[in-house]
Amino acid sequence: MTISKELLRVTDLSVEFYTDHGWERVVKDVSFSINAGETLGIVGESGSGKSVTSMALTRLIPMPPGRIASGSVVLEGTDLVNLDDDGMNKVRGAQVANIFQEPMTSLNPAFTVGEQIAEMVRFHEKVGRKAGWDRAVEMLTKVGIPNAALRAKEYPHQFSGGMRQRVMIAMAMSCTPKLLIADEPTTALDVTIQAQVLDLIKDMQSEFEMAVIFITHDLGVVAQVCDRVVVMYAGQVVEQAEINDLYFTPAHPYAEGLLNSMPQIGPRSGRLASIPGSTPLPSSLPDGCSFAPRCPYVIDDCRQGEIPLRSIHNEQSNEHLTRCVRAGSLRFLGAS
Numbered sequence: 195m196t197i198s199k200e201l202l203r204v205t206d207l208s209v210e211f212y213t214d215h216g217w218e219r220v221v222k223d224v225s226f227s228i229n230a231g232e233t234l235g236i237v238g239e240s241g242s243g244k245s246v247t248s249m250a251l252t253r254l255i256p257m258p259p260g261r262i263a264s265g266s267v268v269l270e271g272t273d274l275v276n277l278d279d280d281g282m283n284k285v286r287g288a289q290v291a292n293i294f295q296e297p298m299t300s301l302n303p304a305f306t307v308g309e310q311i312a313e314m315v316r317f318h319e320k321v322g323r324k325a326g327w328d329r330a331v332e333m334l335t336k337v338g339i340p341n342a343a344l345r346a347k348e349y350p351h352q353f354s355g356g357m358r359q360r361v362m363i364a365m366a367m368s369c370t371p372k373l374l375i376a377d378e379p380t381t382a383l384d385v386t387i388q389a390q391v392l393d394l395i396k397d398m399q400s401e402f403e404m405a406v407i408f409i410t411h412d413l414g415v416v417a418q419v420c421d422r423v424v425v426m427y428a429g430q431v432v433e434q435a436e437i438n439d440l441y442f443t444p445a446h447p448y449a450e451g452l453l454n455s456m457p458q459i460g461p462r463s464g465r466l467a468s469i470p471g472s473t474p475l476p477s478s479l480p481d482g483c484s485f486a487p488r489c490p491y492v493i494d495d496c497r498q499g500e501i502p503l504r505s506i507h508n509e510q511s512n513e514h515l516t517r518c519v520r521a522g523s524l525r526f527l528g529a530s
């Protein structure tokens with residue numbers, strides 16, 4: 195697989211929701227880019243803003259109560275934030291497709307899976323009924339549904355959880371999108387099925403040369419599928435790195451904490467650590483670094499004003515960004 199030209203660039207994306215406390219910013223100045231064919235992981239604990247970020251890319255956040263407060267999402271020269279609804283509908287499904295943890299959020303229980311895939315193909319590609327149906331059967335076959343021609347005539351509830359996830363992938367792939375956004379696609383599945391679905395996404399990716407944004411709280415899954423990783427904490431990017439740099443030389447104590455709480459990667463001490471405390475609510479963020487209250491390395495400087503995301507030196511000169519004032523002077527523990 196060749197990793198080449200830039201496909202999507204997100205710049206200073208901020209998302210707010212209107213709540214009892216007024217407008218609350220849950221995603222703050224998030225920036226990253228993804229190249230054609232590349233796999234970018236977004237990791238972070240529950241509530242860190244992974245789903246809101248990914249949904250904002252194709253404007254799937256409910257507005258109201260949500261709004262994109264600032265920023266741009268440029269897909270091959272077009273800013274999706276300012277695109278009209280008609281234009282956005284043409285992008286969704288055809289150029290950027292989403293798959294979610296719960297397949298039933300994408301599948302309509304009232305229609306057969308074949309009809310749903312065919313309908314999507316007909317909408318985007320203006321083909322006839324038969325061509326749409328044939329594509330549906332072809333895609334269901336590709337994702338490993340046995341007897342696809344027959345099963346295409348069944349309804350979503352007639353499929354098991356793992357098979358339904360395959361159906362959703364078939365639907366997402368049916369118009370050969372340039373970017374697939376997969377939000378915890380394997381979290382609800384048991385481990386064997388999870389591995390099969392990950393393999394399927396990888397196969398589809400190389401067949402269609404598609405870029406993937408893979409959202410998960412599981413760094414083990416990230417290690418299996420991603421080229422680069424964005425680590426989010428309390429709505430901000432706190433670290434961004436190539437996968438090996440993040441694993442072996444993390445540059446933020448939060449990333450260190452995530453790595454050391456993973457049984458697959460294992461702590462050097464031999465005892466599994468967990469990060470004490472929990473993610474702060476958007477309404478009660480501390481001054482300075484949002485992670486400071488939980489950080490074992492905190493010093494006074496950490497509590498002074500906004501901490502910028504900055505580049506750190508790296509021998510391979512790959513881009514490695516951190517939002518820690520102590521990175522560079524401290525060495526954090528990576529995978530052993």
Ligand SMILES: Nc1ncnc2c1ncn2[C@@H]1O[C@H](COP(=O)(O)OP(=O)(O)OP(=O)(O)O)[C@@H](O)[C@H]1O
Nearest residue numbers: 211220239240241242243244245246247259411476
């Ligand atoms: N519709 C909404 N109204 C108000 N706040 C919301 C809404 N949707 C999300 N939020 C808030 O935005 C923040 C980020 O949520 P998000 O769903 O992006 O987290 P996440 O990182 O995907 O977590 P998880 O791992 O649990 O899926 C949370 O504080 C959440 O409560």
Ligand SMILES: [Mg+2]
Nearest residue numbers: 244245246377
């Ligand atoms: Mg989520």
